[in-house]
Amino acid sequence: MKCPDCIYSNPEGVKFCLNCGKNFSSEDEIQDPNQLFYEFASYVDGIPRNHRSIVPNIKNIFSRVFRKHSILEAERLFIVGTAITTPKIEDVKETWPKPWLFARVFIFALLTFLGLHIGLIWFQNINFLPGLIVVGAFAVPLTTLIFFWEMNAPQNIAIYRIIYVVFIGGILSMLAALVFFNLLKNNINPITIGIVEELAKAVTVIYFVRNQKYRYILNGLLIGAAVGAGFAAFETAGYALRSLLTGSFETLYNTLLWRSVLAPGGHVAWAALIGAAFLRARENENFSLSILVKPKFIRIFLLVVLIHALWDTDIPGMFPYGHSILMAISWVVAFRMIQLGLKEIAEKKSQLPEEPKESTVTAKIISKVKQP
Structure with a gap:
C-alpha cells in the first residue's frame, strides 16, 4: 500500500503510513484516539521476531548482519519494551533471534572514533581527547550490550531502562568494588580481584532484577550485560587516561585497542552470566538470600570468578592466547x-x-439455549 503523500510502500493492512504517519482510515473508523498507536506498536512488536532461526548455529544467528536494513527498521527495534509494545508470553517466539543492529552500532562508534582521532592527531586539537577516550571505552561494551538486547526474546525491557542500568549500574558496581577492596586492604591478588569485582557486579545486578518484573533468564542476561558494560567502559576510560598520563599517545591507543578487543569476553559477558544464573535459580520465587546458595547460581558465579582470576594472572602466554580461550569459554556458557x-x-x-475449541463453545451455547 503506497502512501499518497510520501509514496512510501507500506505493508498491506496498515491504517497509517509508517514513514510520514498519514492516516489511511476515515475518522468514523477511529473510536479510540490511541488506536493508531496501538496498531503501530503491535506491528512494530512483530518486526524483531521475524526471521528467527530455529537451528542454534552461528551461521543462522548472524545471517542478517550483512544484509541491508533501512533506518525505519532500526527505529522500530527501539520501540519494544514499553508497556504497550511488550508482547504477551504467548506471542513470544522461542526460536533464536537474528541480531544485526549491534554490528551497525559498532560501525557508528568506529567512525566516530576515527573522526576524533583525525581531530586529535592530524589537527592536533586536544579538545578531541576526552571524546576519543570515552568513545573508545564505550564502543565495544555498548556493541556487546546491544547484541544481548537483541537476543532478549521477551522484548520486555525498553532501551531507556538499559541506558539507565549502564550508567547507574556501572558506577554502583565500581563503587561497591572499591568498598570491598578497602576492606581487604593489602590482600590484593588475582583471586581476590576476581571475587571482589564479580561480587560487586553480582550485588548490583541482583539489585536491578530483584523484583518479579524481570522473570526470564534472558532478562537477567541483558541486565547483567548492561551493568558489565558500564563497569567495563568506566574502567577502560580510567586505564586509558592513566596510560596517557604515565606514557604517551601510543600507550593510550594500545590500551584502548586491546581492552576493546577483549571486552566482549570480559566484564560484559561475566556480569551477563551472573544475571542469567540468578534469574534461572530464582525461577518464580520472590527474592530471598537462599537463592544465592542454589547450585544453579553458585556454579556460574564460581566459574565467572575463576575465569576472572585467571584473566588477571601473569601466567606466560595469558595475553592474548589465554584471554582468547577464556573469552571462548565465557561465550560458550553465554x-x-x-x-x-x-x-x-x-x-x-x-x-x-x-483456548476452548469452537465446537466446545458452540456446544455450551446450544446447551444453555435448550435449557428451560
Missing part, C-alpha cells in the same frame, strides 16, 4: 544461557491454558 532462556519461554508457553 550461548548456553540463551538456549536455556529460549527453552524457558517454550515451557512457560506450554503451561498456558488452552
Whole structure:
C-alpha cells in the first residue's frame, strides 16, 4: 500500500503510513484516539521476531548482519519494551533471534572514533581527547550490550531502562568494588580481584532484577550485560587516561585497542552470566538470600570468578592466547544461557491454558439455549 503523500510502500493492512504517519482510515473508523498507536506498536512488536532461526548455529544467528536494513527498521527495534509494545508470553517466539543492529552500532562508534582521532592527531586539537577516550571505552561494551538486547526474546525491557542500568549500574558496581577492596586492604591478588569485582557486579545486578518484573533468564542476561558494560567502559576510560598520563599517545591507543578487543569476553559477558544464573535459580520465587546458595547460581558465579582470576594472572602466554580461550569459554556458557532462556519461554508457553475449541463453545451455547 503506497502512501499518497510520501509514496512510501507500506505493508498491506496498515491504517497509517509508517514513514510520514498519514492516516489511511476515515475518522468514523477511529473510536479510540490511541488506536493508531496501538496498531503501530503491535506491528512494530512483530518486526524483531521475524526471521528467527530455529537451528542454534552461528551461521543462522548472524545471517542478517550483512544484509541491508533501512533506518525505519532500526527505529522500530527501539520501540519494544514499553508497556504497550511488550508482547504477551504467548506471542513470544522461542526460536533464536537474528541480531544485526549491534554490528551497525559498532560501525557508528568506529567512525566516530576515527573522526576524533583525525581531530586529535592530524589537527592536533586536544579538545578531541576526552571524546576519543570515552568513545573508545564505550564502543565495544555498548556493541556487546546491544547484541544481548537483541537476543532478549521477551522484548520486555525498553532501551531507556538499559541506558539507565549502564550508567547507574556501572558506577554502583565500581563503587561497591572499591568498598570491598578497602576492606581487604593489602590482600590484593588475582583471586581476590576476581571475587571482589564479580561480587560487586553480582550485588548490583541482583539489585536491578530483584523484583518479579524481570522473570526470564534472558532478562537477567541483558541486565547483567548492561551493568558489565558500564563497569567495563568506566574502567577502560580510567586505564586509558592513566596510560596517557604515565606514557604517551601510543600507550593510550594500545590500551584502548586491546581492552576493546577483549571486552566482549570480559566484564560484559561475566556480569551477563551472573544475571542469567540468578534469574534461572530464582525461577518464580520472590527474592530471598537462599537463592544465592542454589547450585544453579553458585556454579556460574564460581566459574565467572575463576575465569576472572585467571584473566588477571601473569601466567606466560595469558595475553592474548589465554584471554582468547577464556573469552571462548565465557561465550560458550553465554550461548548456553540463551538456549536455556529460549527453552524457558517454550515451557512457560506450554503451561498456558488452552483456548476452548469452537465446537466446545458452540456446544455450551446450544446447551444453555435448550435449557428451560
